[in-house]
Amino acid sequence: MPAKSVNDIVALCKRRGFIFTGSEIYGGLGGAYDYGPYGVELMKNIKNAWWNAMIYSRNDIEGLDAALISNRLMWKYSGHEGSFSDPLVECKKCGARMRQDKMKDPTKCDNCGSTDLTDPRAYQLMMGLSIGATADGAINAYLRPETATTTYVNFKNVLDACPHKLPFGIAQIGKAFRNEISPRGFVFRMREFEQAEMQYFINPADDAKYFEEWKKTRMAWWVNV
Ligand SMILES: [Zn+2]
Structure with missing residues (x-):
């Protein structure tokens, strides 16, 4: 039976030992979750399957685990x-803070409907x-708000240690952090989250060819995993 709401999934994940609210007994912390006994194993299985496909089954991609x-x-x-950054708007009447580009109507507060809003300001993520x-x-x-930049700054280190000709890739799995204005959707928009990401370095003239190739390769992986 499909779940009626995200709340049903949250309750199920807790009951079955997959995902708990972070800092729960102290009131929780928005956008932070703890993986329970089954959740941590599921996460490990996914990471291992990804790492096997990216690193161990190929000769053109190296692994990396950069500092957070x-x-x-x-x-x-x-x-x-x-x-x-995100454009942050605050309601002067009820104090609600919202991402302007995600508001139902950018001229009205999502919470109370007031039109007395601050001008948007850039909110550092x-x-x-x-x-x-x-x-x-x-x-x-x-x-780090993403793994990608920490891969780019290690480009020369990796190449010096493991010589490759183009095309080749560097892959990482690790945590990233974003100070979301309003984390939501359970583990779909978190402030602390896991990324599995590979940067593939190519001759720019071949971009369309590799893009198509990778789309097929990745979709096949997702279907089979
Ligand atoms: Zn309001």
Whole structure:
């Protein structure tokens, strides 16, 4: 019998030991979930199947496991610090905060219907950290908001250690963090989440060919897994 709502799935996942609300006994924390005894095994199976297909069954892709915390400058010069943001609007009547591009009607509050809204402001999606003995608590590091950039900055390291000619790829599975304004949809929009991602480096002239090839390869994997 199909579940009637996401809440039914949430309850089922908890009852069966797959997924629990993070920090649950202290009131929970939006967008953070704990994987229970069966959830962690399911997650491991999926990761292993993905890693087998990407790394062990091919000769053209190398693996990588980059740090989750990284120098602020990496995310500054990748352009994320300046532009990795959502347009945040606040309702002056009820205080609700909403992503303007996701509102049912951008002129009205989703919660109370008031039209008394603030102008949108850029809301930084990266989680900033102040690590080490900084006196002022200024942000000097970020939790990575994606795996991709941490793959790109290791391009030369990987190539020096494992020489390849184009085309070749670098794959990672790991956590990424985004300070979503309103995490929702259970484990479909989380603030802390797992990514499995492969960057494939090609001659730009061959982009259409490899794009088609990878679409077929990945779809076949998803159907078979
Ligand atoms: Zn409102």
